[in-house]
Amino acid sequence: MNQPPIAITMGDACGIGPELVAMGFERGALPGGFVVGDVGLLRRAASIAGGAAGLPVAVIERPADALEVPPRCVPVLPVATASPAVVDDFVFGRTVKQAGALAADCIRHAVRLARAGEVPAIVTAPLHKEALAAAGVPYPGHTEMLQAEAAEPGSPPPPVRMMLANDQLKTVLVSIHMALRQAIEAVNANSVLETLRIAHAAAARWGQPKPRIAVAGLNPHAGEGGLFGDEEIRHIAPAIEAARAEGIDAHGPFAPDTVFMRARHAPGHPGAFDLVVAMYHDQGLIPVKYLGLDEGVNVTLGLPFVRTSPDHGTAFDLAGSGRADPTSLIAAFAMAKRLAGG
Template sequence: MQRADTVLALSVGDPSGIGPEIAIAAWRLRKRAQVPPFYLLADPALIAARADALGVQVALADATPEDAAARFADALPVVGLDARFVDTPGTPATANAAGVIEAIDRAVADCFDGRAAAVVTCPIAKKPLYEAGFGFPGHTEYLAHLASRRTGSEIMPVMMLAGPELRTVPVTIHIALTAVPATLTTELIVETARITAHDLKTRFGIEKPRLAIAGLNPHAGEGGSMGLEDRDIVLPAVEALKAQGIDAFGPLPADTMFHPRARAGYDAALCMYHDQALIPAKALAFDEAVNVTLGLPFIRTSPDHGTAFDIAGKGIARPDSLIAALKLARKLADTDSRNAQA
């Protein structure tokens, strides 16, 4: 039997979204798409019911993390949760919050305890979680909380969108655009870039990562005529990174950073706010881009899309981004393991 840590832990996400069906679809494409072995943390009854409702033939195996890899070729391994789900495709239910959180908790625990090589997460919806008392802005922050609690040290997570042609990192993430200038600091940019460079080297296998640093304002402030943040906050961060031996350059006008010739000059682009990073990443590779959380003591990837409640249960959701997330998680875990053994 294969070692347990050769398998990936996939949390189902919000079961009222497309998580269950893209997990089923990814398993059904396992041979053609060369999907690495994974097990699904979910309510087995819901997965069976969803497959039946979609008219999909899928063999399900009541699995454990330890035997999931060996069973993957013949059946979708489902590791059952203590919580049960209500099956309401397209309509999020607060009653499902306990199971959504349990799936994430157990995936992370399996990584820490050597039962899984990486965590892959299907999309969650924040509103039903908030209604159930969930106290975190989103997946990324909750994963950092779990890691911090487990390691006893404060973990700073960094969000990366990784596609075939572009990697982008937002320095500020899930905050209002009006809050960005006050939140952005030289220290935050430096720490985000430091974590990005470290993980590009240790997990992506890039020996000397090149980081392009975007400006906040149009034309990167144009010498202070369009805002002082680029001169007073971003530029000192770039200089500090260079002093630390990190190949960083900028601040760059964001409107000229993402054409093919510009992309050839860096390994990742650090952007100052959410949409500055996610718009080019999704425009270039909506079905292939992967959300990667850097800075964690375990590998975590996810599709770059949301729960897609509008199409849930209709059988039209594409599993491309989830398959890309599974394959990238496997690749990153393998690189991380080789570096650990070196």
């Protein structure tokens, strides 16, 4: 295998992340991947995924060792933590401070590997935001933490955007995790133009050097000429015009209740656009998630490495049951490999 190994962070150990990862290896669907995490907790997850036959766990010392691990075996690169994890403390379905701290340590370790050039991509299993907060981690989620960890020492974090994608629809968000009132205030010409630039540059990496980008309005009917709000006139349309002047194939603003249908690629219905830029979190994510959680993949655009994750959370109600579905995590891994050139 010519491609370097891909790091998979364990996620919150009280949720479904570790067992999803173990299931992916058990199915042979994560070739060339390895887990950044705790060995004991991954052995617990492997016992769930492997059933009566069991699923072995191999401890590796460096990412390249993952390429030598046999199929149907979980390669684990142990993460250094302040104190060893006691498996029984990580109760399935509970918000546990130690789980939040360990999940954050896994992310930091994976980013160090990416920055050192040892891995081209990171796939992140789900976090639990309350556990992160309980552990004193000053970020609301993966995207913000990865952005901060990816920054050069003494430099501001790189501007990033969240994209949610499946085979039918790709949406890129102007703002991510913030209150709706703040998200509306975050819509300005600079933020929309920056989103268009990041989306355009990222698309070139996956083989679309000139993607057709639709831009959703903020207000109903895209403001209806100012009757329902003027953000489209004051901010969004000028950003589109500036982007087009830079050679970006951007269009809109379009009514947000129809633009996603126009962009959707379905059998017998080629989409009119390759990407949709949405103004806030729920506006962009609801259409993709409605099409199905199983195949949705979250991609962070703008980082100096590839990062993907499944399109769901920790699912505390399923944790430890063996009934969780690894399809989205497997799709996230496959997309990470494609974006990393594999």
